[in-house]
Amino acid sequence: xxxxxxxxxxxxxxxxxxxxxxxxxxxxxxxxxxxxxxxxxxxxxxxxxxxxxxxxxxxxxxxxxxxxxxxxxxxxxxxxxxxxxxxxxxxxxxxxxxxxxxxxxxxxxxxxxxxxxxxxxxxxxxxxxxxxxxxxxxxxxxxxxxxxxxxxxxxxxxxxxxxxxxxxxxxxxxxxxxxxxxxxxxxxxxxxxxxxxxxxxxxxxxxx
Numbered sequence: 001x002x003x004x005x006x007x008x009x010x011x012x013x014x015x016x017x018x019x020x021x022x023x024x025x026x027x028x029x030x031x032x033x034x035x036x037x038x039x040x041x042x043x044x045x046x047x048x049x050x051x052x053x054x055x056x057x058x059x060x061x062x063x064x065x066x067x068x069x070x071x072x073x074x075x076x077x078x079x080x081x082x083x084x085x086x087x088x089x090x091x092x093x094x095x096x097x098x099x100x101x102x103x104x105x106x107x108x109x110x111x112x113x114x115x116x117x118x119x120x121x122x123x124x125x126x127x128x129x130x131x132x133x134x135x136x137x138x139x140x141x142x143x144x145x146x147x148x149x150x151x152x153x154x155x156x157x158x159x160x161x162x163x164x165x166x167x168x169x170x171x172x173x174x175x176x177x178x179x180x181x182x183x184x185x186x187x188x189x190x191x192x193x194x195x196x197x198x199x200x201x202x203x204x205x206x207x208x
Contacts, residue, residue, distance in 0.1 A: 001030075001032075001040065002040050002041075002050075003054075004030055005026065005030050005032075005037060005040060005041065005047065006047070006050055006051050006054045007054075008026055008029045008030050009021070009026050009047050009048070009051050010051050010054070010055070010091070010093055010094055010097050011029070011091070011093045012025060012026055012029065012093075013048065013051065013093075013097045013100065014091075014092070014093025014094065014095075014096035014097035014100070015093055015096070017100055017104075018044070018048055018100065018101075018104065021044075022044075023037060023038065023044050023047075026047070048101075049112075051097065052098075052101060052109065052112060053112075053116070055094060055097075055098060056112070056113060056116045056117060057116075058087060059117060059120065060116060060117065060120065062083060063080070063120040063123070063124075064120070064123075066079040066080050066083055067080075067120075067123060067124075067127070073127070073131050073136055073137070073191075074136075074191070076127065077186075077187060077190060077191070080124075081150070081154075081183055081186055081187075082183070084150075084151075084154050085154055085158070085179060085182070085183070088154060088155065088158040089158055089179075092158050092159060092161070092162075094158075095154070095155045095156075095158040095159040096159045098155055098159075099155050099156070099159050121144075121147065124143070124147060125143040125144060125147070128141070128143040128146065128190070129143060135192060136191055136192060137190055137191060137192065138189070138190065138191070138192055141189070141190065146189065146190065150186050153182055153185070153186065154182065157178055157179065157182050161178055161179075164178070165178060
């Protein structure tokens with residue numbers, strides 16, 4: 001029941017914003033009474049905090065698996081970026097909720113995310129810096145700024161993608177041109193010669 005409440009709260013917070021969503025409306029969406037909801041969460045503020053933690057927990061659990069299962073840097077990039085995009089595409093209100101919170105409470109959200117994701121953020125930074133010592137990742141790239149920009153691109157593309165697709169006359173389907181272009185930009189901004197990296201990997205696989 002707590003998970004159901006959190007998921008519905010994310011939907012409504014994403015659609016209407018925190019101030020535009022009442023405890024009563026969340027309870028009605030979950031099909032329970034308001035006192036029953038307040039049994040699980042003492043206030044709307046507590047529910048909002050738990051909803052943020054719910055989104056963050058996905059990456060606390062998912063990133064180690066993605067980083068350790070991939071056999072190459074290129075595979076790690078593909079796994080992480082596609083998992084990130086897929087997670088928010090499953091429900092665009094996840095992205096809208098995250099962006100709203102970043103705008104409304106930048107300090108609080110920043111500290112919360114930093115606390116929860118700091119070890120895994122460092123892991124990705126270390127991976128990028130290791131690649132920079134070799135020949136696979138661009139040496140002029142700032143790892144932390146890169147991670148931030150990719151996250152903002154994903155959130156913005158998902159949260160505002162439908163409207164932007166109309167403006168620029170693009171296919172608004174999740175697998176449409178805007179998502180493909182986002183992944184291409186992120187890939188080519190990271191690797192020195194992504195196409196050659198991929199070709200080399202395929203050639204090696206064919207000869208093994």
